Amino acid sequence: MKATVTVMLKNGVLDPQGKAIAHALGTLGFDGVNDVRAGKVIELDLAESDAEKARAQAEEMARRLLANGVIESFRVDVGG
Amino acid sequence: MKPGIVVFPGINRERDMAIALEQSFGEKPRMIWHKETDLSGIDLVVIPGGFSFGDYLRCGAMAARSPVMASIHAHAARGGYILGVCNGFQILTEAGLLPGALLRNASLRFLSMDCLLRVERADTVFTRQYEKGQTFRAVMAHGDGNYFADDGTLDRLEGEGLVAFRYADGNRNGSARDIAGVFSENRRILGLMPHPEDLVDPLMGSADGKPLFDALAAA
Numbered sequence: 001m002k003a004t005v006t007v008m009l010k011n012g013v014l015d016p017q018g019k020a021i022a023h024a025l026g027t028l029g030f031d032g033v034n035d036v037r038a039g040k041v042i043e044l045d046l047a048e049s050d051a052e053k054a055r056a057q058a059e060e061m062a063r064r065l066l067a068n069g070v071i072e073s074f075r076v077d078v079g080g
Numbered sequence: 081m082k083p084g085i086v087v088f089p090g091i092n093r094e095r096d097m098a099i100a101l102e103q104s105f106g107e108k109p110r111m112i113w114h115k116e117t118d119l120s121g122i123d124l125v126v127i128p129g130g131f132s133f134g135d136y137l138r139c140g141a142m143a144a145r146s147p148v149m150a151s152i153h154a155h156a157a158r159g160g161y162i163l164g165v166c167n168g169f170q171i172l173t174e175a176g177l178l179p180g181a182l183l184r185n186a187s188l189r190f191l192s193m194d195c196l197l198r199v200e201r202a203d204t205v206f207t208r209q210y211e212k213g214q215t216f217r218a219v220m221a222h223g224d225g226n227y228f229a230d231d232g233t234l235d236r237l238e239g240e241g242l243v244a245f246r247y248a249d250g251n252r253n254g255s256a257r258d259i260a261g262v263f264s265e266n267r268r269i270l271g272l273m274p275h276p277e278d279l280v281d282p283l284m285g286s287a288d289g290k291p292l293f294d295a296l297a298a299a
Contacts, residue, residue: 013228014254016188040137065145068138068174070181071228 001046003058004077007067008039042066054078081161081299084110084122086152088143091130091167093275100277101126104293114146119155124296129166129221129275139182139224140170149175161205161296162269166222169261169271178262178271179237180229182222186254190223195274197260198248201241204267205299209291215248216288218274225273227255227262237262244270 009015015037022036044061048054058076067074083101087094094111101109110122119125133142143149156162156177164172172178185191194217202212210216229237234256237243244261251258253273261272276289 012230014183014186014226016184016186016254020188065141066137068141068181070173070179070230071183 001048001051001054001078003044003046003054005042005044005058005062005066006039006075006077007042007062007072008037008074009071010073013071051078081105081123081296082110082121083124083126083296084112084119085126085128086112086114086148087128088114088130088132088146088171090132090134091128093129093166093277096275097126097128097165097277100280100289100293103280104290104297106297112148114143114148117147117151119148119151122155122160124161124163125152125155127162127164127168127171128277129168132167132171135224138174140167140172140174143167143171144174144176153177156264156269159266159268161299162264163206163296164269164271165275165277166225166273169273170224172269172271177269178264179233179242180227180256180259180262182224182273183226183228183254184224185222185226185252187252190221191225191252192219192221193252194218195220195247195252195260196249197245197272197274200243200245204244204263204270206263206267206270206292206295207244209295209298216291217279217286218272218276218289219278220252220274222253222273225253225255227253227259227273229256234259240265242267245272245274 017038018036199210246258279286280290
């Protein structure tokens with residue numbers, strides 16, 4: 001079972017990479033970019049075949065390592 | 081007090097730290113590889129700077145989950161002393177032994193320069209050879225030194241006197257409330273971004289960092 005963990009900085013945490021990307025997009029002539037947030041996508045290939053169990057495993061991995069709860073939030077998607 | 085330096089793959093400041101510790105303690109510190117778990121006889125665990133595990137995932141994230149850390153948690157639970165500098169500070173926050181987190185510098189630039197640190201309190205085992213409010217020179221060399229904690233945590237740190245050092249000559253990395261270093265609640269764990277071990281001999285240009293190591297050696 002594939003699980004995808006998307007890790008983003010929490011709202012309110014300064015995202016200088018997002019700011020730099022937004023600035024570069026403006027330089028390229030893309031107008032109307034109000035804000036950019038940059039995060040990480042981590043794909044897990046799990047032996048578990050039950051979707052809910054796979055989700056629970058991935059969430060535990062996210063809590064313990066993949067995301068830092070002080071600054072980041074995460075979302076888990078399973079399937080495939 | 082017997083010091084030991086924890087070494088992770090990618091750490092590169094352990095020998096500078098060893099020189100600073102040997103100068104103050106009068107003996108070579110034990111070097112502890114990250115796969116060791118026996119810290120017996122060690123009173124002060126020092127986690128030096130560098131780029132443990134290539135800063136993969138987040139700075140300090142991998143090191144904070146390596147085998148030696150269970151022993152370091154136990155050391156902390158016993159009231160043992162821990163000093164983390166630069167990557168060591170990042171590792172201690174990732175391990176949950178110190179509050180907050182270190183984000184990418186607000187400027188996105190790696191900062192390599194001297195800075196002045198103000199001593200917030202001089203009644204701890206780390207700082208008692210400084211005066212409260214005095215400033216001393218230290219060297220910053222980091223890309224991720226932007227101290228972050230939520231407002232409630234910052235208020236608590238200030239209310240409980242757990243801010244160890246603040247940047248006194250400008251906040252270059254964007255740290256919340258100019259914080260350069262923090263203590264644990266029992267003030268036996270200290271993490272800071274700038275390197276006191278870089279300035280411990282006039283030949284290095286200054287010995288401003290030496291009182292920190294002398295204080296620990298005298299404890």
